[in-house]
Amino acid sequence: MKKTIVFTGGGSAGHVTPNMAIIDELDRSAWDIQYIGSKKGIEKELIENIQIPYHGISSGKLRRYIDLENVKDIFRVMKGCLDARRVLKKLKPSVVFSKGGFVTVPVIIAAKSLNIPVFIHESDMTPGLANKIAQRFATKIFTSFEETLAYFPKEKTVSIGSPIRREMLKGSPGKGRELLGFDGRRPVLTIMGGSLGARKINETVRAALPKLKDYQIIHLCGKGNVDESLIGNKDYRQFEYVHGELSHYLAATDYVITRGGSNSIFEFLALKIPMLIIPLTRSQSRGDQIMNAKSFEKKGYAMMLEEENLTEESLLTHLADLKTNKMDMKDTMNRLNKKDAIGILVEEINKIG
Structure with a gap:
């Protein structure tokens, strides 16, 4: 029964x-x-x-x-x-x-x-x-x-860590680049502002595009936030949101700019993607994303940039630092004693009589 x-x-x-x-x-x-x-x-x-x-x-x-x-x-x-x-x-x-x-x-x-x-x-x-x-x-x-x-x-x-969606760990970098039409010769930078996007992040990234030609960019900008004038730029792919292809896009990603939501940053940690975290401000939240970001920065998994300090210049500076520290971050992530949160939770649930 x-x-x-x-x-x-x-x-x-x-x-x-x-x-x-x-x-x-x-x-x-x-x-x-x-x-x-x-x-x-x-x-x-x-x-x-x-x-x-x-x-x-x-x-x-x-x-x-x-x-x-x-x-x-x-x-x-x-x-x-x-x-x-x-x-x-x-x-x-x-x-x-x-x-x-x-x-x-x-x-x-x-x-x-x-x-x-x-x-x-x-x-x-x-x-x-x-x-x-x-x-x-x-x-x-x-x-x-x-x-x-x-x-x-x-x-x-x-x-126990965060319950990571298994499918997020099964992406193919080659399939991701193929779907995006990326050449594979330059690093892929993914920007994720959350399910609703992030207006200031979106605007700053787009302003900085002429100076981001060393990257091929995936921008998940949120519902209603696609910039029509940038459609057709083969090195800059923008989406309101992504469902089935997301695991492949993340597998192809070398760096990520993200909000500080726990689920997302733990997924990037599991995928060993160096991240620049731009958390929600205290005026927008209770400050939980700031605390999450500070913890990840202290442990060497990420860099943090507060939204109040986000400008085109500070974005480019932090991306350059992220590039410099990429291997150290990956080494730190590789040394992490990762727990299988999903497996632990399912085991605990199955123990219930």
């Missing part, structure tokens, strides 16, 4: 794609896989696209500042707890796995009230507010960064 597992996580793709990576590794003959998320969040489309049953619940936004909406959201979260409890009572899962985001709080509270084991994974170096709340209800906690262990109860927390 199949056991049931409920995944939850949402609000951003970063709270969903690791769940999808774990789902890909679970034995469908042993597990009935279900998903609880918000009624209209990005997670709904992503999960329905992989044909996993999806259950939408009421959810509020967890804010760290005073706002009248906080009062309304208390009631939304309370309703979310009732919604989640009703779904969980019907599904009777053996375990709930949470990847974070505000929608997970009512799910985890409801699971605890029904004595359902809860596993959570924290991607960032410092925990988000949802996982800060969730930790008291969790059975086991897993983290990407060793430093994050200090923020959770040590008796139920272990650092």
